[in-house]
Amino acid sequence: MATPTLAVFKLASCDGCQLTLLDCEDELLSLAGAVEVAHFLEASSAVRPGPYDLALVEGSVTTPADAERVRAIRAQSRHLVTIGACATAGGIQALRNFADVDEYSRTVYARPDYIDTLATSMPVSAHVDVDFELRGCPIDRGQLLEVITAYLAGRKPDIPNHSVCFECKRRGSVCVTVAHGTPCLGPVTHSGCGAICPAYGRGCYGCFGPAGSVNLPALIPVLRRDGMDQRDIRRFLETFNVAAFAKEAQS
Template sequence: MDEPTLAVFKLASCDGCQLTLLDCEDELLALADRVRISHFLEASSAVEPGPYDLSLVEGSVTTAEDAARVRAIRAASRRLVTIGACATAGGIQALRNFADVEEYRRTVYASPEYIATLATSTPVSAHVDVDFELRGCPIDRRQLLEVVTAFLAGRKPDVPDHSVCFECKRRGTVCVTVAHGTPCLGPVTHAGCGALCPAFGRGCYGCFGPSGSVNLPALIPRLRSDGLDDDGVRRLLHSFNGSAFDEEVPP
């Protein structure tokens, strides 16, 4: 029986999620014994043609070339999993979705006429069917290994969709909002980071995107009572997963 094939692709991103895979080190070596890594330019220039049994895609769609490329990746992949905030929600570059991208282009680039880009940064799922979305900025290595091994074994990944608050309680972290009045997105953010920021006395920034049950209308008044005005609330929500948290702040 032939080994299953694994491919890793990059669109518009910082490469951080691919580096998470490389940082698995010993686990990656064990994985390499079970699969054939056919396409992973971050690790090797050797490339084999598809079809691929499992493709991991990092990065958002920000150009027409990205859109065409992700369609080609989907066509060559039996299973496609998006990894990281860019691929699942448009990423930090989706801040352009709330502004004038032409103004950005004129301001940032000396020769803007050479820059070809879309007006928005969108997740891969806005363009093709996706079999699973693994959130995070960057993703968590334990969740990544679970997703990869699950798909190779033909089962559903065991990645809970509860909030960061659950992780705070599990590790015994005092709630920074209740104890100190610190603005925190933990109640609406997908778990996976181990509640890293609250453990160090900082509010959650929403790196892992919305959890399975999000109630922003209930959270926003609390953020206001913790000292944020409407602009501060928007800034907090419009960061790593801005488009995923895109909901009008009520007056």
């Protein structure tokens, strides 16, 4: 039986999610025996052409070349998993979705006519079918290993879809909003980080994007009660997953 092949690709992103895979270190030794890493430029210049059993894609689609490339990746991948806020929600660069990109180009670049870009920064799923989306900025290493292991074993990844509040309760953390009036996006944010920020007295700022079932409009009055005006709330939502929180961020 042939060894399954794994490919890792990068679009518009900071490389942080790929580095999460490299940071697995000891776990990678076990993984290396079960899979052939056929394409992973962050780790090796050796490249084997597809098809691939599993492709991980980091980064958002921001240029026509990105869109063409992700279609090619999809065509040669049995399973395609997007990793990180950029690939699953467009990333911080999706702030362009609510602005004039031509004006940005004229302001930033001396020769904007050289810039070939799309008006929006979109998740990979807006262009091709995706088998699974792993959220986070960056992603959680435990969840990443679970996703890779699951697809190699032919099963569905066991990734919870509840909110950060659930993780706070599991680790016994005091609710920063209830106890201290600290603005927190935990009630509407996807779990996976282990509720690190609330555990240290800081409100969640939504780096894992919206949870599976959320009521963000109901949270807005709570944020106002905690001292935030509409401008503060908008800035609170316009971070790693601005496109995912877009409706509320722009209201």
